[in-house]
Amino acid sequence: MNTLTVDLGTRSYPIYIGQALLGKPELLEKYISGQQVMLVSNETVAPLYLQTVLDMLAGFETATVILPDGEQFKNLDTLNTIFSALLENRFNRDCTLIALGGGVVGDITGFAAASYQRGVPFLQIPTTLLAQVDSSVGGKTGVNHPQGKNMIGAFHQPRCVLIDTNTLDTLDDRQLAAGLAEVIKYGLIHDADFFAWLETNMDALKARDKQALGYAIERSCAIKAEIVAADERESGKRALLNLGHTFGHAIETGTGYGTWLHGEAVATGMLMAADLSARHGWLQAEAVQRTEQLLQRAGLPTTPPESMNEEQFRQLMSIDKKVIGGNLRLVLLKNMGEGIITGDFRQELLSETLNMGS
Amino acid sequence: MNTLTVDLGTRSYPIYIGQALLGKPELLEKYISGQQVMLVSNETVAPLYLQTVLDMLAGFETATVILPDGEQFKNLDTLNTIFSALLENRFNRDCTLIALGGGVVGDITGFAAASYQRGVPFLQIPTTLLAQVDSSVGGKTGVNHPQGKNMIGAFHQPRCVLIDTNTLDTLDDRQLAAGLAEVIKYGLIHDADFFAWLETNMDALKARDKQALGYAIERSCAIKAEIVAADERESGKRALLNLGHTFGHAIETGTGYGTWLHGEAVATGMLMAADLSARHGWLQAEAVQRTEQLLQRAGLPTTPPESMNEEQFRQLMSIDKKVIGGNLRLVLLKNMGEGIITGDFRQELLSETLNMGS
Numbered sequence: 001m002n003t004l005t006v007d008l009g010t011r012s013y014p015i016y017i018g019q020a021l022l023g024k025p026e027l028l029e030k031y032i033s034g035q036q037v038m039l040v041s042n043e044t045v046a047p048l049y050l051q052t053v054l055d056m057l058a059g060f061e062t063a064t065v066i067l068p069d070g071e072q073f074k075n076l077d078t079l080n081t082i083f084s085a086l087l088e089n090r091f092n093r094d095c096t097l098i099a100l101g102g103g104v105v106g107d108i109t110g111f112a113a114a115s116y117q118r119g120v121p122f123l124q125i126p127t128t129l130l131a132q133v134d135s136s137v138g139g140k141t142g143v144n145h146p147q148g149k150n151m152i153g154a155f156h157q158p159r160c161v162l163i164d165t166n167t168l169d170t171l172d173d174r175q176l177a178a179g180l181a182e183v184i185k186y187g188l189i190h191d192a193d194f195f196a197w198l199e200t201n202m203d204a205l206k207a208r209d210k211q212a213l214g215y216a217i218e219r220s221c222a223i224k225a226e227i228v229a230a231d232e233r234e235s236g237k238r239a240l241l242n243l244g245h246t247f248g249h250a251i252e253t254g255t256g257y258g259t260w261l262h263g264e265a266v267a268t269g270m271l272m273a274a275d276l277s278a279r280h281g282w283l284q285a286e287a288v289q290r291t292e293q294l295l296q297r298a299g300l301p302t303t304p305p306e307s308m309n310e311e312q313f314r315q316l317m318s319i320d321k322k323v324i325g326g327n328l329r330l331v332l333l334k335n336m337g338e339g340i341i342t343g344d345f346r347q348e349l350l351s352e353t354l355n356m357g358s
Numbered sequence: 359m360n361t362l363t364v365d366l367g368t369r370s371y372p373i374y375i376g377q378a379l380l381g382k383p384e385l386l387e388k389y390i391s392g393q394q395v396m397l398v399s400n401e402t403v404a405p406l407y408l409q410t411v412l413d414m415l416a417g418f419e420t421a422t423v424i425l426p427d428g429e430q431f432k433n434l435d436t437l438n439t440i441f442s443a444l445l446e447n448r449f450n451r452d453c454t455l456i457a458l459g460g461g462v463v464g465d466i467t468g469f470a471a472a473s474y475q476r477g478v479p480f481l482q483i484p485t486t487l488l489a490q491v492d493s494s495v496g497g498k499t500g501v502n503h504p505q506g507k508n509m510i511g512a513f514h515q516p517r518c519v520l521i522d523t524n525t526l527d528t529l530d531d532r533q534l535a536a537g538l539a540e541v542i543k544y545g546l547i548h549d550a551d552f553f554a555w556l557e558t559n560m561d562a563l564k565a566r567d568k569q570a571l572g573y574a575i576e577r578s579c580a581i582k583a584e585i586v587a588a589d590e591r592e593s594g595k596r597a598l599l600n601l602g603h604t605f606g607h608a609i610e611t612g613t614g615y616g617t618w619l620h621g622e623a624v625a626t627g628m629l630m631a632a633d634l635s636a637r638h639g640w641l642q643a644e645a646v647q648r649t650e651q652l653l654q655r656a657g658l659p660t661t662p663p664e665s666m667n668e669e670q671f672r673q674l675m676s677i678d679k680k681v682i683g684g685n686l687r688l689v690l691l692k693n694m695g696e697g698i699i700t701g702d703f704r705q706e707l708l709s710e711t712l713n714m715g716s
Binding site for chain 1 (some may be wrong): 474
């Protein structure tokens, strides 16, 4: 087992990464306040791992909520089912929530914890690659609004993140690929060597080689922990983690939540960001090509949906959280391994990128 | 004009109290980030003051949301209408929200600000006595759940609180009385001299004497600011501000939100707390009598609803935010002007108090 720390002063917490960690209750127990534990999962993950986690919680008063599976259910109505379950079970302000599942379960559960009785603790047990390398770490929680992805939420850090890499055995290929999109992101924004490592090891990752996956998860979490520790509330550098997300969120909202997986939309969004960077002369054509090839080898889409036109993209992008004073800023690439946040791009070049799919 | 400060380090903010402050845009302008301002009010207050406030915001890009009026609308659905309006108007993370109205408008708007794009600033312009002396100050925001009052929310401090006492001219008598309940609360928990002052000045307050109301508001805000500064997130002393609220929230939820006004339920709850304190020998019978008389002179109810029995009270009180480790704690009185938070009360005496109404 490896342990990383997200260094946030009094709100610091560990990320445990290893095989068969779901059999080790001592990793969870010390982070649980009080006696009441609400376990939140979804209908796909619960049949696989719910009982195992409940077995780790012997001695606590437990209750469970099983959410429907999919991005289209990441909304206020689903959030309210968690509040109802907490109140029906008379859970008090000293209860603890545990998220067992992918990014949707983690984001909703975290926001429920941030808001229930104005804030209770929660723990993350991510079971998808995407949640393990990205969404379970860093405290961004929330739900979608029909008009915008992740528009309602809170910063609320978990007490610990428990990553059992054995849970990837039950992940389907499409979900595995979606997680690899965020892994590739870390290489692009922060670590050219890691990108090169991914080029060398993509076949092993796709074949679910445990050692390769373990290293990719650890390296991804380490980069994320470093960036989050430097800028918890995204007043600066943390926005780098949004490479491809402004385009990607527009795709997810524009095509209807759940049609594209988040990681798929981010993959296409990252290629659009690379393309736009290259059009400005900031990134070499070869780097764009390497990005496209690596994403495709991971099994990810790299072309925006034909159903979306430039106008729809621009409208959806105008409510991006990085807009300041009415000006959109984007995460672009100055070099392989070097992301930048900038509003200093040319509109006619953006138009060309937004029309990549048509 | 008087200015008080809520001292919370980098999140400190002023409370401005005076007549005709709605004509002074300079009091608001410096607290507004960015250019986009969303003004949230309700259908009762908007016809009276919305235009005046919009006139103060010349030069900003403004939009408005008008909520239905009443505690029964303080829920996730109404909250979502604010999010929808923000997104329809393409409001970004550098927008500012302004709450113009009573406690319901302030609580919902504050929670919308806490959650929109994971947090934007907001200002409070309270127009009811209750909001002016209590709910607009201190950063408690949120909405109700059918099973529990204020169960969903966040701590999110406003940037400033602007109290124009002229707005009380349009307040109906029942709402004025409801506000006086929270004013009396400050005397009971913290300041016996203020309680005595209220006994002397209750007729002037009921007659809406501006000087008397101004003093009562200022003294109430000063006590609240002091307590909030000492314990922002209610890990201790701040719970004193909940005198009467555990009983009162049970009454509001049990009779259906909007049937009893919050201040009415708190008035009855405070008398129940005084009664229970006296049954333990902590408070003299004379103090209970003085409390009952002052509440009644203010025009407030002091008897729990006949429709509620002990069992319903106990069930609703079991999810109170002050429960720790399954044990209910209550705010009781050791003396006139001296509140205490304690789980050390006798169940059979609580039963007697809960049966006061039957």
